[in-house]
Amino acid sequence: MSEESSPLRVLVVDDEPLARLRLRGLVEANPLPAALVVGEAGDAPQAQALLAHTACDLVLLDIVMPGGSGLKLADAIRRAAVAPGQPQPPMVVFVTAHAEHALRAFEVDAADYITKPVRRERLQAALLRVAQRLAAPVLAEQPAVPVLVVSDRGRVLRVPLTEVVYLKAELKYVTLRTRQAEWLLDEPLADLAQRLGEGFLRVHRNALVARSAVRALERAPAAGAGPGEADDSWVVRLANGEALAVSRRQLPAVREALASG
Structure with a gap:
C-alpha cells in the first residue's frame, strides 16, 4: 500500500461461489483496515492468470480445490514475478475447512490461517496482521533459508x-x-x-x-x-x-x- 489510507487490495480464491460471496461481503464490510476485493478466482490457474496483471496486497486462499492445491499456489505466488505497479508478492492468508494443513502453511510463509466457517472478528485480525506487515519498514533483503x-x-x-x-x-x-x-x-x-x-x-x-x-x-x-x-x-x-x-x-x-x- 502506498499510503496509510489506501485499502488493502484482496484477491479471493475459492472453488465455492457462496464461499467467495461471503468472503467478499466480510472483507468489504471490515471497518479497519479498509479492504477492497479486486478479483475472484475459482481455482489455481484462474488465480495465477489474475495475479499476472492485477496488483493486490493479499490473497485469501482455499487449500483443497480442483485444478491444483492452494499450498502449491501459495508457494508459486511467493516465487513468481509481481504484477505491474506492485513492489512485492502479495501476502497469503489461508481460509479453509482443512485445519490439518496448518503446519504446511507456515512453510510457504502464510500471514495467517483461518478455518471455516469464517468469523468476522477472526478475519479482521488477519487483515490487521497483513496491514501491519505491509506498513513495517522494509528491511535489507536476506536470502530465505528453506x-x-x-x-x-x-x-x-x-x-x-x-x-x-x-x-x-x-x-x-x-x-x-x-x-x-x-x-x-x-x-x-x-x-x-x-x-x-x-x-x-x-x-x-x-x-x-x-x-x-x-x-x-x-x-x-x-x-x-x-x-x-x-x-x-x-x-x-x-x-x-x-x-x-x-x-x-x-x-x-x-x-x-x-x-x-
Whole structure:
C-alpha cells in the first residue's frame, strides 16, 4: 500500500461461489483496515492468470480445490514475478475447512490461517496482521533459508534444511533427523522429495539423505557372511555417525552423486 489510507487490495480464491460471496461481503464490510476485493478466482490457474496483471496486497486462499492445491499456489505466488505497479508478492492468508494443513502453511510463509466457517472478528485480525506487515519498514533483503515445519509438544518449530541429516519413512510416519534431535512428520516421503529438491538424495525407497551430510559409501557385510565372501550390500555413512542402507536400484545414482561432489 502506498499510503496509510489506501485499502488493502484482496484477491479471493475459492472453488465455492457462496464461499467467495461471503468472503467478499466480510472483507468489504471490515471497518479497519479498509479492504477492497479486486478479483475472484475459482481455482489455481484462474488465480495465477489474475495475479499476472492485477496488483493486490493479499490473497485469501482455499487449500483443497480442483485444478491444483492452494499450498502449491501459495508457494508459486511467493516465487513468481509481481504484477505491474506492485513492489512485492502479495501476502497469503489461508481460509479453509482443512485445519490439518496448518503446519504446511507456515512453510510457504502464510500471514495467517483461518478455518471455516469464517468469523468476522477472526478475519479482521488477519487483515490487521497483513496491514501491519505491509506498513513495517522494509528491511535489507536476506536470502530465505528453506525450512521444514514440525509440531513438537504443542509448539510449532521451523527446522532449517541445512540442519537435516535424513528423512526416513517408517510405518505411517516419516522420521526427520538432525544431528541433535528427531521429529515425526505425517507427510508422505514422495511429497517431501518433490519439495526438497536437489539438496537431498534418495538412497532407498524409504529414505532421503542430505547430500551435505553424506560422508562415505561403504560395503555392509550381510549377517552371517563369512570372511572373503562376496556381498553387494551398501550403506551411506552420515555426518551424525549413522548408516542408512542403499538399495540396489539407487546405488548407481548414489555413486554418481558422490563422484560429482
